[in-house]
Amino acid sequence: MSVFEHRISYIGERALLLDVAGPMNVDVQKRIWAMAQLVGQHGGVVEETVPCVHSLLVVLSPDVQPEAFRETLDAMWRQVEPLEAPGRLIDVPVTYGGAMGEDLAELAASHGMTIDEVVKRHTAPEYTVFALGSQPGLGYLGGLDPALATPRRAVPRLSAIEGSIIIGGAQAGVLSCTSPSGWHIIGHTDLKVFDAEAEPPALLAPGDRIRFRALEVIQ
Structure with a gap:
């Protein structure tokens, strides 16, 4: 082994x-x-x-x-033998670009891609929740297309809103709480991934799988 x-x-x-x-x-x-x-x-x-x-x-x-x-x-x-966590497949509907996806155009240009190509590459994989951390309910997602990997912003934003669809380095994610963030914001979902009043409060768990689905792409 x-x-x-x-x-x-x-x-x-x-x-x-x-x-x-x-x-x-x-x-x-x-x-x-x-x-x-x-x-x-x-x-x-x-x-x-x-x-x-x-x-x-x-x-x-x-x-x-x-x-x-x-x-x-x-x-x-x-x-130790690998643990095959069964996980759930969770659909995440996303509005890409616009006021709540303000980094999409810049990220696309930095990779020499069109906005539509970035969205196609972002929605193509099935992501895996490796772990939760950084803020309550935030999943660290593996599976991002390497062509979309982007270093984090040199100057973090003081406030990125809950539900922001983000890319930082080789990871993708969904912000679970409004907070400062150095990740690039390419879209937004209304799906709530953390609710302190829910049981369990975090929607995601390690081993879960995620598919991002484009509801709208604002150029």
Whole structure:
């Protein structure tokens, strides 16, 4: 079994971080999901696990020395089988461009594409929710067409509205809350991906799949 190159670092006095280098890879992420489940079964030793994109934070119980668990964590990574999270397929209707997709034209021009080509490439893949983070309910999505990968803005916006369809680096996403953001805004959806009064409050979960669907393209 191939083992993806990884490292384990000490975080603070009683936590370990396992992370894997390289571009977003769903096979790596399936192993991270599996590790979160497996490591979490070590009651009395592990207090909390926090999976993210290609990484897993393991917070140990106060009486456990990180050095003592590091080798165990390493051995588990080498043996763990990928977790095939069933996930749901979620349809995200999008209005591209216009006042709520203000970066679409500039992003298209930067790649030598038309607006319609960007929309076609953005709606073509089936994305995977690798993890939630940054803000409540925000999914880090893998699957973006590499031709649309765009470095984040040099100057972040102070306010990007909830529901903004965004691209940052090789990732796509949907803003779950109105907040500052350095990601490029190419459209907007009325679908609510986070509602504090709902159960569960986050619409997305790791392993879910997303398809963006163009309702309208404003040139």
